[in-house]
Amino acid sequence: MTITITAFERSPDGGKGLARDMRVRWALEEVGQPYDVRLLSFKAMKEPAHLAVHPFGQIPTYEEGDLGLFETGAIVFHIAERHAGLLPDDANARARAITWMFAALSTVEPPILELGTARLLEGDKSWSAQRMPLVEDRVRNRLGQLSRRLGDADWLDGAFSAGDLMMVSVLLKLTASGVLDEYPNLSAYVARGEARPAYKRAFDAQLAINKPPAG
Numbered sequence: 001m002t003i004t005i006t007a008f009e010r011s012p013d014g015g016k017g018l019a020r021d022m023r024v025r026w027a028l029e030e031v032g033q034p035y036d037v038r039l040l041s042f043k044a045m046k047e048p049a050h051l052a053v054h055p056f057g058q059i060p061t062y063e064e065g066d067l068g069l070f071e072t073g074a075i076v077f078h079i080a081e082r083h084a085g086l087l088p089d090d091a092n093a094r095a096r097a098i099t100w101m102f103a104a105l106s107t108v109e110p111p112i113l114e115l116g117t118a119r120l121l122e123g124d125k126s127w128s129a130q131r132m133p134l135v136e137d138r139v140r141n142r143l144g145q146l147s148r149r150l151g152d153a154d155w156l157d158g159a160f161s162a163g164d165l166m167m168v169s170v171l172l173k174l175t176a177s178g179v180l181d182e183y184p185n186l187s188a189y190v191a192r193g194e195a196r197p198a199y200k201r202a203f204d205a206q207l208a209i210n211k212p213p214a215g
């Protein structure tokens with residue numbers, strides 16, 4: 001059955017790959033599954049037809065036959081469960097890979113999202129300069145722990161998995177901030193993710209939709 005995901009009609013990032021459809025595209029490319037994309041305007045995302053699939057009026061969603069899913073973590077896990085290539089066969093290794101998916105979304109991403117919000121929405125507040133170092137240090141705390149755990153390994157737990165796909169996707173949001181450069185092994189880890197042919201196919205597909213018009 002045809003897989004259809006939703007994405008921004010035009011992503012605010014102009015195709016930098018930061019919108020979360022990128023995670024689903026990457027997962028589908030890693031397992032070699034073709035997919036269609038339904039592009040949505042911000043208005044359409046809040047209309048009943050989309051809210052029926054995504055109660056919070058966001059993208060991405062995943063539809064296949066009468067199945068409709070939202071939440072990138074759940075969608076990537078569903079893809080990884082159904083197709084080989086993103087989770088190991090060994091039961092314990094599979095459980096550890098799933099653990100890293102949750103760690104990416106529940107432990108590493110929250111301070112990174114907070115930093116993005118602080119910089120984007122609080123920069124003009126009188127207390128911003130006082131608060132920013134606290135927010136940045138909460139990110140550094142997690143990055144330091146992750147950096148020490150990764151060491152000089154290629155991936156978090158043996159072969160590349162959905163845990164790495166999610167962790168690299170989370171860390172990519174830091175690229176513009178410069179904070180990731182403080183952790184050379186994490187920068188190299190992210191670069192390894194970006195160098196994967198499946199990542200490149202996913203990135204190019206979203207860029208083709210979002211790249212700013214020439215001239």
Ligand SMILES: N[C@@H](CCC(=O)N[C@@H](CSCc1ccc([N+](=O)[O-])cc1)C(=O)NCC(=O)O)C(=O)O
Nearest residue numbers: 011012013018019020057058059060070071072073
């Ligand atoms: N927890 C959900 C969060 C989904 C989500 O945040 N979706 C965003 C797009 S990806 C987040 C995002 C948005 C924009 C950029 N950007 O750089 O332009 C990057 C990432 C969305 O639909 N926002 C519109 C809305 O909430 O009304 C998930 O992981 O699927």
